[in-house]
Amino acid sequence: MIRVAKNKDKIKILNFCKNTFSWGDYIEYVWDFWLSEDYLFVFDKKSPVGICHAFYSKDQVWIEGIRIDPNFRRQKIASKLVMHAESIGQKKNASFSHMLIDTQNSSSIEMAQSLNYEIFQTWNFYSLLPRINLNHKIKYAESICPKFFTHYVKSWRWLPIDDSTLSQLCENKKIIQSSGFDTDSIAIFTDSEHFDNTLIVTLFPGSKNSVLEIFSFLQNYAIKKKYERIQILTKDLLPTFDSLEHKLSFYLMKKSLINLN
Known part of the structure; x- marks a missing residue:
């Protein structure tokens, strides 16, 4: 009943995904990417009634895009679908295994907890508008100690951080830090692989003023690089700043796959 998705499934699946949220859904924009990445699973009852995508990286399974036809909930x-994705992860x-769930989505939280997922961390999603803003003291990081960070966000996937990942991000000038504050702030930024002109930022705040410096840099960087939107993910609640808007809060759910059998 569970199989790999085919391109011909797309129309049927998008039909039952279009009203997932009050604003619609994003599945239509990522479908082709997920299909090309493999591990897009379909639950089939003579026709597709559910989907789930899994992304496997290093020591982790990332589960995303769980959608069920309302008539088959x-x-x-x-x-x-989640257990099927986990079983492949065990073979790898x-x-x-991790997944991200809106803190207000009680049914999905209940489903995850029934499968022994636990709330690992709470993350906040903010949007920030690109603007010309030269008022910042920011430098590109040359090295960062990984012990303070567990994950960074890339295309809305929380990926594990280790020494080699941090080294590569520093080399590619994807990590910035404030300079001259008692407690500096650090940000990792990447391009969205699924949405055009979108800058995704994982923010690790320090002092309030150092965070404001990061905001100013990001606004100006986005203007220079022609980004249309800035999406910030952080475990902290951020200080007020012009055009900064808190969108949603999420639970990062975690489950150990060791000794499941």
Whole structure:
């Protein structure tokens, strides 16, 4: 009943995804990417009634895009799709599985907890408008100690951070830090692989003033590089800043895949 998605499934699946949220859904924009990445799973009952995508990286399974046809909910289809993704992760020797759930989505939280996922961290999503802003003291980081960070966000996937990842990000000038404050702020930024002209920022705030310096840099950087939107993900609540808007809060859910059998 669970199989790999085919391109001919697209129309049927998008039909039951279009009203997922009050504003619609994003599946239509990522479908082709997920199909090309493989591991886009379909629950089939003579026609597709559920989907789930999994992304496997290093020691982790990232589970995303769980969608169930409203006519087939409460049949544990989502749970079966997640367990299928986990089983492949175990074969790839992944130790952990993660997923992101809106803190207000009680049914998805309940589903995840029934599969022994726990709330690992709470993250906040902010948007920031690009603007010309030269008022900042920011430098590109040359080296960062990984012990203070567990994950960074790339295309809305929380990926594990280690020494080699940080070294590569520093080399590519993707990590910035404030300079001259008692507690500096650090930000990792990447291009969205699925949405055009979108800068995705993982922010690790220090002092309030150092965070404001980061905001100013990001606004100006986005103007220079012609980004249309800045998306900031952070575990902290951020200080007030012109055009900064808090959108949603999410739970980063975590499950150990070791010794499941």
